[in-house]
Amino acid sequence: MSDLARAQELKAEGNALFGKGKYDAASLKYGDAIRYDNRNAILFVEAKGDAQKAVDLDPTYVKGLGRLAAAYNGLDEYEESLRYWKKAVNAFPKENLTAAELRHKEQCIIELQKVHNTVAQTGNLMAFSKEMQDRMPWDRAKALEQQLEAAFPDGQESSAWTLLRAAKLWDRGMEAMRSPEPRPNPDEGQYALSILADFTNAVLTEPRIFRLDQGALQWLNTYEALQKRAVRLYRAWPEVPVETIKREALRRQRTEGWDAARAALETTVRTNIMTGYLADKVAGSDPQIAIRRYDTAVEVLKWGTHDVWQDVSTAEKGELFSEWAIIATRRLRLEALRSACGDDLVNVPEDRLVRLYEEAQSMERETPDFDTLSEVDDEPGFLSAFGLYPKARALCMIGMYHQRRGYQCAQRAESIDMIDHFVESFGHFCVGAGAYPQDDEMHPWFLHVALQMTPMGASTFALVLYLLDQLRSTAQKAAPIWGYYQATEGKDQVLATDLRLEQKIRKDLAEGKITLEDYIRPDYMQSFHESDMM
Structure with a gap:
């Protein structure tokens, strides 16, 4: 069957699915038809040859560089595609660009990032190209910060506030990780835990804040080492069943006091949260691992907040034993539950779909209101992160x-x-x-x-x-x-x-x-x- 015939066949299958009301499945078929028709290797080889000739004649010819990058992408030669998209971006004048040139440059940057996304997915990493600097949501939010503050309280529900809060936490963690560790360090555990806390609080505030640059593997290795250090020095329990965590936490508090128990519990909970998050976002998208980790974190947090230590101040038992931390962790878990349902619109494991529904309904009812949250922090980014976003996501999952x-x-x-x-x-x-x-x-x-x-x-x-x-x-x-x-x-x-x-x-x-x-x-x-x- 020729490529054209196969493309027509896929389109017909898409039409049939559309007629049955299966619009998402039909959309996928239409996409397959387009790709089958357009992603013909011979055509891309020819396009690469033509573009290469143009670039050889003029190495600064932006359109030629872009066509060459697109051809390499069509042939799944992503490293070469990245190289030529970068060349295309750098070929534009450094200043005094016309409106058309500026639009063209921005489109080249977007195409460059799309290839980065493809490479990141094949390597189970989330990475952003340096050319996207100042263009990502957190960068845009920072650029709007003074304007938002001047207009306040108008605009207090802007998504920028939550991004700003999360970005400050993430950036602080990154800065601490990159800076030389103080020597001698009197409290190595606290140094490691403070970095773990910044990253955890960042993703609890805004899960989309997570990003890695070209030093992704180095970040993962450094983060893992710091997490292991905190677990070792504070004798935490991230790998044991929930009931064991509860029993050991009570014993630690009784025999060694709140300082020892608080550090061990915080390390335990944060390790479970970040391990779950990374399992879903970085390490191959395994929602079942993420769900198990989140289940442990949520149960421990509820136990310490509503049960055994409900009358103990957060200053003693730790800031995570609060309504905001519980609902934020549940929000992450809801995402993992959604992932566990898969992409098939019909053949969904019944138990997974039911659990998603029940958890979403529960979160919609139990998300704390602004009055409750404002007793902790009345900053607009905090109120939105833990009062507005979890409920919105729960409604959409219903x-x-x-x-x-x-x-x-x-x-x-x-x-x-x-x-x-x-x-x-x-x-x-x-x-x-x-x-x-x-x-x-x-x-x-x-x-x-x-x-x-x-x-x-x-x-x-x-x-x-x-x-x-x-x-x-x-x-x-x-x-x-x-x-x-x-x-x-x-x-x-x-x-x-x-x-x-x-x-x-x-x-x-x-x-x-x-x-x-x-x-x-x-x-x-x-x-x-x-x-x-x-």
Whole structure:
């Protein structure tokens, strides 16, 4: 079968899936068709040869360098692709760029980071190229800090506040790790634990803050050594069952006092949190390891906060024995539970899907309110990190549960239950999206996810247009902070497709093909996606 024939076959399979309402699966088929049609090795070899000739004639020819980088990427020769994307970025004038040159340079930087993402995934690492410096969300938040402070209390729910708080913790940990350790060091355990605390608090505040540069392996090795040192010097219990941790903690406190018990418990809990986080984010995405580690941390934190030491001050038992730390760790666990459900929209292990749903419902009810949190810290980044974000994520995960149930019902031809689940999914995705700050990337993204539910949930074109209007507005608000980050993940292209749907709907309304009161149907979405691919 020729490449063209295979591409057409994949497109037909995608159309069939779309007609059954399996939009995510159809989208994957359409993507496969495009890649099969375009990622022809012969074409990329020819493109590489043509681009190489152009670069040989002019080594500073930006378009030629970019085409050569793209060709190497198409051939999965990522190191060469990285090399030529960097050459393309460096080939631009250092100053006085025209608007067109600036746009072209920014696109080259985004393409460079996309290749970095690919390399990072193949090596189970998360790395950012140095060319992305000052373009990542935390960099953008820092650039806005003075403006936000001057406008306060206006803008206090901006996603920048949480990013700023997390970035300061992360940067402090990085600075301490890079600086020479004081010698002689009277308390090596405290030195190691303070660095562990900064990194842990950073990811508890904003999980997206985690990033590694080209020294990723060195960071991992240094961090692991510091963690092991804290465990050894404080005689912590990160590898034992929860009941053993409880028993040993009580004994340590009784025989050696609060200082010894607090250090051991903090090291134990933080080690479990970071080991779980790294298992999910770095070491090959193993959500089951992450879930087990988070389970241990959450149970110990609840035990010390609500049970055995509920009347003991946090100054004695440790800052982690607080509502904010519990809900933040549960937020990380919720992500691991989502990962454990996999990407198949129908064939989801029942026990995993149910646990995700139950945990999301519980978190939606139990996330502390701002009044409770403000007794600890009334800084806006703290309030959002531990009051706003966990609830928003929980609502969206309830939406995911109903989404999966809806697809399962569709496969069994249970139309009434299918519609009920898709309506619930749509509602929770919309409410969850609205719970995020308007300038956070997740606000427009979960509106996009909600949009995918509209053809199956009896939604009118009026409702869809309202949703698209909100999506466009929040995407524009999120762009100054999250724009580059979204582009490196391809989310900007997905949202752009949604907004082209808005144009089609308005055109069809003007031509009288549809009315605002009509329901959007799967075949309408199918027709749009087919025409949009051409």
